[in-house]
Amino acid sequence: MLPQNQSRPLTMEEIAKRRAAVKQRLKDQENLSSTEKSQKEGEEDGEKREEEEERSVFLAFARIYSGTLRRGQEVYVLQPRYDPQEMDLDNPRLCQDDPAGSSSLGHVGPGNANGVGADGGGGAERYATKVKITELYILMGRGVVQVESVPAGNVLGIGGLDQHILKSATVSTSLACPAFRPMSFAAAPILRVAVEPNNASDTAALSRGMSLLNQADASVEISLQATGEYILSTAGEVHLQRCLDDLRDTFAKVTLSVSAPIVPFRETIIPPPKLDTLNEVISEENVVKLAPVNPLLSEGERAEGEIVTVQTPNKACTLLIQAKPLPERVVGLLSSSTALLKALYLTTSSSGGKGQVLLSSETLEKLKKLRRDLEEGFSSEESWSEFSDDFLGRIWGFGPKSTGTNVLLCGLSEYRRGSVWRGVEGGREGPQGYHHSVVYGFQLACQAGPLCEEPLRGVCFVLRGWNFAASEGGETTGDKSLSEDTTPPVVKTVAGSYGPFSGQLISTVKEGCRRAFQVQPARLMSAMYTCNILATAEVLGKLYAVLGRRNGRVCAEEMREGSTVFSIQALVPVAESFGFAEEVRKKTSGLASPQLFFSHWEVIPNDPFWVPSSEEELLHFGEKADSENLARRYMNAVRKRKGLAVDEKLVEHGEKQRTLKRKQIAQLLCTNHVSFLCHHLVYMSSRILPFLARIC
Incomplete structure (x- = not known):
């Protein structure tokens, strides 16, 4: 309590004044009717609530x-x-x-x-x-x-x-003072939940409470979705519980409805595997085609190979797009250089007519160093040797939101357009044409992937071809490749039912990137926690059993000198971490306590659309392959939460009759299912008795 709000001893005069005020209030209440009394009590309750709200200060x-x-x-x-x-x-x-x-x-x-x-x-x-x-x-x-x-x-x-x-x-006291940088925290807010009040009338109180929580807790992140849903992002399970208690008891003071934890995932692609799940070399001789690689693709798209061809609705433009996985070193550089990529985007952005932002000499040097590191990262990979000639000059953008770990690359041989590095090089960009429509379609594709509408990570989309075939009135004449000209021709088409051509190009590029992603071996990426545990030798077996059930793995284990305590470092998926600390303490009787920190994104090795494709896999797993697929389970859980279609069979054989064994009948009798058996006997007697009467 603040000093000015603390209670102090009252003087005799103040006591007399309060006594007189109480007597006068009682006398006034005796003269009021019941209706007036209830109204006055309601006003007093409202004043008390306002006083209680004003008690909390920052x-x-x-x-x-x-x-x-x-x-x-x-x-x-x-x-x-x-x-x-x-x-x-x-x-x-x-x-x-x-x-x-x-x-x-x-x-x-x-x-x-x-x-x-x-x-x-x-x-x-x-x-x-x-x-x-x-x-x-x-x-x-x-x-x-x-x-x-x-x-x-x-x-x-x-x-x-x-x-x-x-x-x-x-x-x-001076405006010439440079501002301090914002506080940074080692624990990233990775755990998200959706919060809403139980009563719709408390929405304003929840909004005010979320603002106060965002102001009071420096490590929490609060966002408002386009649907009006509040998303609360916290560093972990304990932090989440603390934030919810503060919302209920201090800031919002309303009852809340909290969704299940929203676990983030990422979607990526990998190079085509050379070994199957049994470590057998995949060759044309032992491959058995049982099902498509990706059931989300249509039959025509499965046979296109790595390069996908898409066309605008008015048939005026044809695009050829290919998806390739980025090297791990390049993905790490892009992931750690978000601020530099944002500054790079601001130098080349002219949206809103505000002009370009000038870079400081320090930022300029960092961007040049980033470019050199990216060149080294790409040159070390043999699969990128075809783009050795001014590779980074072909980059049109990064995504999503112009600062992500995905790259849009121009693969046309002679076509040139100002790249994202023109702010560093000091050059000028030529005519825009439809360049920004292609980049924006790429950004939309990176924000939501085809597996479960999660952002992409570590994917490079290469524009292999960009052909126009339109004349005035929207009639196609002849294909004209942009590789022969430095500026795309202006397509003079009537919008009609298809809408503006720039909008058609955005949606076409988005769908083309999604299809190019789907024809590659797709994988899910899971967020991983680094788990530091101190435990004695007696509980190591129980601790490892808990880690195994949570799909975790031990990275390091060492014994501290002069003690019997082991220091264990493990990796645990964020999706499996809910209730992990409580289970560890319960199984080890409190002798082990974990600490979780966000570490990195890791590719889940399982293919979410995997089916047996080789003779060895067929012999080992069978045609149905009923073993649990971890990546598919995660993907279906996210798709269900987002209301997307899920490829699951609720009833595989609808005509199959249910049979009950003697043990099952005994269990039904023991669990008060006598009514079911009675109805069954009545039904059978109604069918058998007429048949017996007909025979007699």
Whole structure:
């Protein structure tokens, strides 16, 4: 409780005033009718609820690095994205006092270095706010002490900043101060659930509570889907339970309905395998074609090979697309360079007419180093030798969201278009044509894959051909390959029932990328936890049994010197981690306690569409292959959650009659199923008795 809100001893005069007020209230209630009494009680209850809501306040936890902070002092709250280089610090309007004590600088800055003014919503002034310090506290154990000033080097609490800080910020008396970077955490928010109130009338309270939780917990992520669904992303099972308790008891104060944990997956492709599941070499002699590789494909698409041909609805454009798996080193580089890819995208993006963003010399050097590393990663793989001539110059984009681990590559021999690296090279881009429509279709395909609508990872889509065959009026004349020209011809077609040509091209590229993905060996990727466990030798067997049931594997095991404790490092799939810590403690009687941290994405080796295809597999598994497929189980679970079609047979033989053995009949009798047998006997007697009467 804050010092100003703590109760203090009352004086005799205050006690007398309260006694008189209570007597007057009782006298007024005696003169009221029952209806007026209920109305007044409802008003009093509402006032009490408002008072309870106002009891919770936020204090900014801070440390002073320089100077002294005093009550009543005016400071600037700088968000992590604030950049003083984009501010016009010589503008006298920035130094004007605000009579209200708090002002946003969003309308006083002239704009950034790129000419974006305040009217356009650009510039660093959006991330700076001028406020007046009203409360200062020193943290003393479980309580706080209100003070007038705090010198440098102390940890303190600042009140009244809850409307200006989301998660972290920098407080300074000068706008020339660079903002500190946001806090980073080792545990990534990988566990997601959907949250909604039990009563629809509590939606506003839930929205307010989610905002407060997002502000109070720096490691939680909250997102609102297009369907209006709130998604809560946490670092683990314990963190999730803590966030839900805070929502119910402190922030929202409503009853919640929480969905089952939403486990993220990724979709990828691998090179064609050379060995079957029995480690036998796959050859044309021992392969038996029993079923298609991927049942999601149609018969025509299965015979196309690696390169897929797609056509726009108006038959004006034909595209040839191929999907290839990226090298592991390249995927790792792209995954760790998200911020650089975002900066690279901003240099080449001109959406909204805001112009291009200038890169600093440090960012430019990092991008050049990233390009050199990518060149080394691709040159080390023999399968990419055909693109050795200016390979990275052929890259049109990354996906999804222009910062992912998927690549769109132009495989045309003579066709040239400004690549994503033109912001680093300093070159200019030529006419746009329909280049952006192709890139946007690629982005849509990367956001949701064909297996279970999960994002793609580590896939390269190569544009092998791009042919136009259209004239005025939308009639096809002759194919014209874009490899002969540097600019695609403008297709003068009437939109008609097909819509604009750019929209047709976007949907066609998306479907072409999905089909090219499906003709390759597709795999699911599971998020993996690194599990650190300390256990004694007596419980190692039970611990390994739990890891085996959870599809985990032990990576390292060592005994600590001078003790009987083993330090075990294992990998556990996130999909199998729910209740893992509780089961470990239960099986080991509390002698082992795991710690889980997000590690990486790992390819599940099982093919989700696997069926026996070689003679050895047929002898070992049979034609049906009823053994459990882990990847297929994960894929079907995600498809069911998203409402997609699932290839499962509820009843395989509908005409098969159910037979009961003596043991089953005894079990039915023991479980109060006498009524079933009675109905069965009545039915049989109604069929047999007329037959016997006819014989007699």
